[in-house]
Amino acid sequence: MSETRDHATKKLMNSPEAIIPEMIEGMLSAHPDLLRLEGETGRAVVAVDGPRDGKVGIVVGGGSGHEPAFAGYVGRGLADAAAVGNVFASPSPEHIKEAAMAADGGAGVVFLYGNYTGDVLNFDMAAEECAEIGIDVRSVAVIDDVASAPPERAGERRGIAGDFFVFKVAGAAADMGLSLFEVEAAARRANAATLSMGVALSACSMPQTLKPNFEIGDDEMEIGMGLHGEPGMRRAKVDTADSVTDEMMEKILGEMPLAAGDEVAVLVNGLGSTGPMELYLVHRRVAQILAERQVTIHHSWVGEYCTSLEMAGASVTLMKLDTDLKRLLDHPCRTPALTVGAPPAPVAGATRTARDYAAAARAESVDRASLEAGGTVTPELFRAMMQAAGEAIAREKDHLSELDGVIGDGDHGVTMDIGWTAVRAELAAATPEDTISQTCTRAAKAFLDAVGASSGPLYATAFNTAGKAVADRLNLDAEATAAWVEGMLDGILSRGGAAPGDKTMIDAWKPAAEAARKAAKDGADALGVLQAAAEGAKAGAEATRDMESRRGRSKKLGTRSIGHVDPGAASTHVVLAAMTEALATGTA
Template sequence: MKKLINNPNNVVEEMIDGYVKAHPTYIKRLEENDRSLVTARKTTDNKVGILIGGGSGHEPGFLGYVGDGMADGVAVGNIFASPPPAPILEVTKAIDKGAGVVYLYGNYAGDVMNFGMAADLADMEDIHVEMVLTTDDVASAPIEEKEKRRGIAGEFFVFKTAGAAADQGYNLGEVARIARKTNEFTRSMGVGLTPCSLPQTGEPSFEIGDNEMELGLGHHGEPGIKKVPMDKADNIADELLKHIFADMPLNKDDEVAVLVNGLGSTPRLELYIMYRRVEQVLKEKGIHIYRSYVGDYITSLEMGGCSITLTKVDDELKKLIDHPVDCPMFVQK
């Protein structure tokens, strides 16, 4: 598989270098660790810091969401790998304004371990940290084992509401509560059509037939629920929504925020066809769409396919989802 790279072992460093140079008014790299990025803009004292992070290859997640109204800093890992504790700690120290820091990250073993270690180190620096894991992927574990679920595209809504809460002056406990509430109200499920390839190997991340798709595939190529024959977009959307509805029953007149997220190589033409069907199904059920997002928000290099995310919103979450954002890869007025 062809890639626009130099040395495969330097892709993350070169990406970060290019990103910081492209957006110098938004973001800067800390001298203490070249995997630690923070906002270049002044933040107010006593504001809760928002720290996000995870593996590279998911762009615009995660570094693309550092900016006004969302995250204050990001720790960057290798391709599909958690950042180590050291860059997480450096970001923590840089963004702490006296009100503590909230860590937001997906439920993966490496992230759980490394963010937990960083939180322990931050505590030794007298920085109060709250940690919130995202667990929105309904395909990765049954509802009775929700704590084992992966975090996928629903992370976007957790970043959005927590960042807004911090920006609006909520305290540390309240920002963490908002993040957990958003996660609790969020469900996602994806479908994989074609694999991606890691720069170091050039090999497909998983195998799939020319006329197959995989329901519930993970963002790193983790196995889904099953492989089935390729189908029409409407039928695929119906199948993904069926699993979401079974896991999070929604009633008539409920309101949701919708994300149809591309995995890296799916054209927006196809994503909007998927969104069209999502809107139809929700309308038939009497469920109202409060806000909608369509595009590449949490990707998997050049993987083909998409995910659908629904977040049930109430008045509190609507106010936070509406909050303006100005990040290099995401702007909302």
């Protein structure tokens, strides 16, 4: 009998929408001596004793659902602040920027996060915004998961429990007063010395769906599973603890040259539902294997340090130590999830400059009289079209998440709904005088602030680029409507780096833009142009069924991704079809 995605799971929560802010509130109430909240977004968790003038700031972050990562590592001697994202979704650039402002002591800030597309995009955008306000940022993406890419493509690997060691080393280097260059170098050295591999025994479920986000048989395990339910190297029958550990260690040691007399740090990490008894069995076998090689374990940690909601399973992480890494690993720290050594003593004479988190108003006045008024798509009608797109995403969110559950982590529909719900609320409160370009700017910021997954930066850049493409227009005619669709495509291409054929939303937006431009050239009106775009997106989305994924989390599936429609391409069609229907109704 296999575990199916139709099975409903149970969670102790009040509502899915409130689960992240209420979790943060619970962490603060449990650890008031260690943590506080700063900024205006409610997502920057800051160390009570940590950030100070003259010290390099350490900012960690990622999606929720991996607790105690990431806010659990905020405290003296480790991270100065954490940006907290939604479940399995990166924090937004605004969340990250607030965490950076909290951590900044004038000596620069180091961003540390797992190597996932959404995290890379959002932390990169945050780094760009930090540069604009004078914060020097360096970024290190953790790449410890040996199962996610071969050695020759190590830079593409996922970050899993190895975050633990990289965060610890970088936090110690910063606390010891090293320079920005030295702290970044220490983080990169730890990253290069750390390898992990995991195994999953069961699925986890999103709070919004309460359904397992992948299917696995009762007697099966996934070797090399990612933290979000991404498939691993292979699926097999559940084996003994020793046999499973042997396979994980063989893969790790095949890349980590260890000789007699070498020292390592060991982390045996539970994924959420695997108890200490089983984890200690894994550690027992790890210790035996290392002893056979005459390799010394300097220190071990066994427990839940980087989880995947309620997933059952475990991972093994080794960090090969040198003198400097051992010194940094042993440096005292005190956080909710990790204490090393005695509590760090206060820094004599330490000061902290006050932060100003007030968002700078960017009021942009537009002379409406100077804009081209020809065309049937007015600003009011355009806002109605955007509202219709958001409503359609809300109706289709479960279906889109189901598509994503097959080849991704099962949250695409949920994530898109969060973003479009924010857009709908922002546009409902907007001034009627907003132009179409200003509406796009509002939509971009709302989507980006609400969504930290890869969809956030991609759609935000798309909205901004599309808005700029029609910035000289009050109303849209056929040509301008095609330009808007092309602007959406251009924005996604410029931010994401995907190409046609990679099995992403590009494979729907590109045929949509081409169909829109052809329709405009052939003399169609604005409605005809948008209808052509929607039909192009539908055909493009369906074509992804026969593609092998080459981007994002589903890339690890290889040929197993063939036969399934890409959820991002499917949601593109949902958006354009809804906008087309709203335009047809508005012009009838």
